[in-house]
Amino acid sequence: MTAHPDGRRTPGPHHSDPLTIGQLADRSGLAASALRYYESLGLIHATRTSGGQRRYTRGTLRRIAFVRAAQRVGLSLDEAKVALDRLPERPAPSRAEWDRVAESWQDRIDEQIAELQRLKAKLTGCIGCGCLSLSRCALYNAADRAGAAGPGARYLLTRDPDTGPEPVPSDVETCGTRRGGH
Amino acid sequence: MTAHPDGRRTPGPHHSDPLTIGQLADRSGLAASALRYYESLGLIHATRTSGGQRRYTRGTLRRIAFVRAAQRVGLSLDEAKVALDRLPERPAPSRAEWDRVAESWQDRIDEQIAELQRLKAKLTGCIGCGCLSLSRCALYNAADRAGAAGPGARYLLTRDPDTGPEPVPSDVETCGTRRGGH
DNA sequence: GTGCAACTTAAAGTCGACTTGAGGTCAAGC
């Protein structure tokens, strides 16, 4: 009911710290195999019973939630690990520590949102029009930027944007509203 | 690198239709191997010279831009193909036809933006706090929803959300701002 | 008509993120 290894205000009796891999799988929504995989990458850690079975602390759930959130913003597991490695594990990370790590994503998220908004704005205006002259089409460029956005964001594949030349200024396609319409 | 070969910018009527795979690669930013791969999936098509080399029409650039945009909103190539298959190829698709196809993404994009905004809103508030009781934590649920969002969005991996039970209602963790702090 | 870059195919390889399988061990209820 008091301080726990975990450090959270623990009211009462019936909360059981050590989770088996099956329990952790149930509660995290990941398969046990995925949890072992995460462990092999150093994303989470487990103690072992005398018989060699894994036992997890509750804090592991937070680490997993963090990893999953990281994936959502386009980070690879390796990148998530880099972020997680900045957290202490022995004394459970304080809220401030989590915050600091999480903050670094705000930019990432904002970037992605902006990215999508650009895409949305250009989509009907551009893909349907006669354009897509690649040097000028905003749609293309939006996608291209994303490719350059970072090594971890494997949303976009793309080669380098040095496509440079694009030597045809008077191309057929004009990006914009040549067609009056909309 | 040589001046002209591809015949673009020929005097007279604007177009210089047939692009070689190398030219298409340069202009689309994809590797030639990727273009062959796309062709093998039926995403793009090419005619052949007498010698068997591929020649593409300009419309192909638009199809590629479409595919890349589709990937950005989380669609797989197979899904992009389904969308593209709704377009005629012989008579080049009209703007209205492109629009209709592109429109179906607006929702997808909005969904993704909303998703990210939820994530952002909850991130500092939730991951840093003591919570992450999986049944109640908004962060977890956000991620979970995403997993269910669609078969093509392999952003999130996840098993099914039937994780159901979560049998500890009076769990330690309370999502919210128990800690006063921030 | 030659030289060489750009092209061709088919098959195999890569990468991230896991899953599956084989063969064996642990823990708990009867």
Next chain:
DNA sequence: GCTTGACCTCAAGTCGACTTTAAGTTGCAC
């Protein structure tokens, strides 16, 4: 003590989206 199910390890397999490799062909400038 036995059974059963959850667990263990290690190796290999899978999936999507490509890339790489090998060995051969085309096409265009000179």
